[in-house]
Amino acid sequence: MGADVTQLASEAGCHLFSGCGFPAPGLNEFEFEPIFTIGSIEFNKPMLLAFLCAFLVIAFFWAAFAKPKLLPGKLQLVGEIGYDFVKRSIVLETIGKKGEKYVPMLVSMFFFIWIMNIMSIIPFAQFPVMAAIAFPAGLAAVVWFTYMFLTFKTHGFVGGFKNLCWPSGIPGWVMFILVPIEFFSNIFVRPFTLAVRAFANMFAGHLLIVMFSIASWYLLSPSLGAAYGSVSFVVTLALTAFELLVQFLQAYIFVMLASSYIAGALEEAH
Amino acid sequence: MAQLAELTGSIASVGYGLAAIGPGIGVGLIFGNGVQAMARQPEAAGLIRSNMFIGFALTEALALIGIVMPFVFGTGS
Numbered sequence: 162m163g164a165d166v167t168q169l170a171s172e173a174g175c176h177l178f179s180g181c182g183f184p185a186p187g188l189n190e191f192e193f194e195p196i197f198t199i200g201s202i203e204f205n206k207p208m209l210l211a212f213l214c215a216f217l218v219i220a221f222f223w224a225a226f227a228k229p230k231l232l233p234g235k236l237q238l239v240g241e242i243g244y245d246f247v248k249r250s251i252v253l254e255t256i257g258k259k260g261e262k263y264v265p266m267l268v269s270m271f272f273f274i275w276i277m278n279i280m281s282i283i284p285f286a287q288f289p290v291m292a293a294i295a296f297p298a299g300l301a302a303v304v305w306f307t308y309m310f311l312t313f314k315t316h317g318f319v320g321g322f323k324n325l326c327w328p329s330g331i332p333g334w335v336m337f338i339l340v341p342i343e344f345f346s347n348i349f350v351r352p353f354t355l356a357v358r359a360f361a362n363m364f365a366g367h368l369l370i371v372m373f374s375i376a377s378w379y380l381l382s383p384s385l386g387a388a389y390g391s392v393s394f395v396v397t398l399a400l401t402a403f404e405l406l407v408q409f410l411q412a413y414i415f416v417m418l419a420s421s422y423i424a425g426a427l428e429e430a431h
Numbered sequence: 432m433a434q435l436a437e438l439t440g441s442i443a444s445v446g447y448g449l450a451a452i453g454p455g456i457g458v459g460l461i462f463g464n465g466v467q468a469m470a471r472q473p474e475a476a477g478l479i480r481s482n483m484f485i486g487f488a489l490t491e492a493l494a495l496i497g498i499v500m501p502f503v504f505g506t507g508s
Contacts, residue, residue: 254477254478254480254481255481346489346492350492353492353495354488354491354492354495357495357498357499358488358491358495361495361498414484414487414488417481417484418484418485418488421481421484421485
């Protein structure tokens with residue numbers, strides 16, 4: 162153990178009863194050698210995947226909506242279902258009618274995040290881009306700038322701060338506690354949790370899948386054959402199916418919360 | 432004072448286990464009551480769902496802060 166733990170099980174030829182400990186995966190699964198470097202920027206696998214995902218989303222919606230027909234074709238139909246899903250079940254329910262302006266942004270954000278998450282289970286990609294903290298942090302920053310800008314645009318400077326940290330219908334003496342909490346929560350905690358939630362779920366999910374796939378290779382042994390390894394392999398498959406659900410759910414929650422933050426910014430003064 | 436017990440390995444993981452208890456109960460309450468409310472009044476499902484997610488976000492923030500603490504206070508892992 163120790164230094165050789167960092168080795169991949171598949172490389173080490175490490176099996177049960179062959180006198181080597183379980184090569185548990187760790188943070189080394191999330192560090193990549195740069196493919197190439199430009200100046201001080203190292204271009205690595207998550208960045209490549211992020212570009213690929215952006216390209217996929219743009220290409221799909223371009224193909225679906227470049228020449229819209231009154232009677233939609235198959236591709237346009239799928240695109241419309243996706244667009245309608247975000248519009249009806251997220252935007253109209255949180256923001257309402259005046260939220261229609263923000264549907265394009267939230268639709269592209271939803272599909273971008275979802276595709277980046279799905280990369281976790283695509284063969285050869287097999288890395289959820291959202292498991293690198295920079296990507297969820299960047300997206301959360303976009304959401305933060307959007308709702309802060311909208312808050313100050315709709316309410317002005319003083320009104321904006323009032324909207325952010327002065328909840329209505331509360332007796333005065335509670336305000337001493339509530340206003341600092343609301344201020345802290347709405348300005349600092351919101352973008353932080355938005356980023357870390359998506360990051361932590363994808364990180365943990367990827368680590369679980371890697372863990373059980375390494376284990377199913379490690380548990381193959383000359384004396385027992387595939388008896389233990391096959392159990393671990395079945396768990397890997399079950400976890401992959403579970404991750405498919407989590408990936409969708411995280412994209413949904415991210416956009417849902419982004420939309421409700423925008424709703425809070427647009428809210429009439431009370 | 433005499434040392435009573437010694438703990439080796441990752442204390443951060445024990446800490447996160449403790450930190451996750453409260454949010455775990457909270458998230459369970461939120462979704463349990465949310466589903467109950469939706470079952471009682473299906474026509475208000477949309478409104479309940481969006482408020483449910485806001486409450487969920489606030490509660491889960493505690494668990495997420497728990498995840499980050501070992502990284503902030505570094506060497507314990």
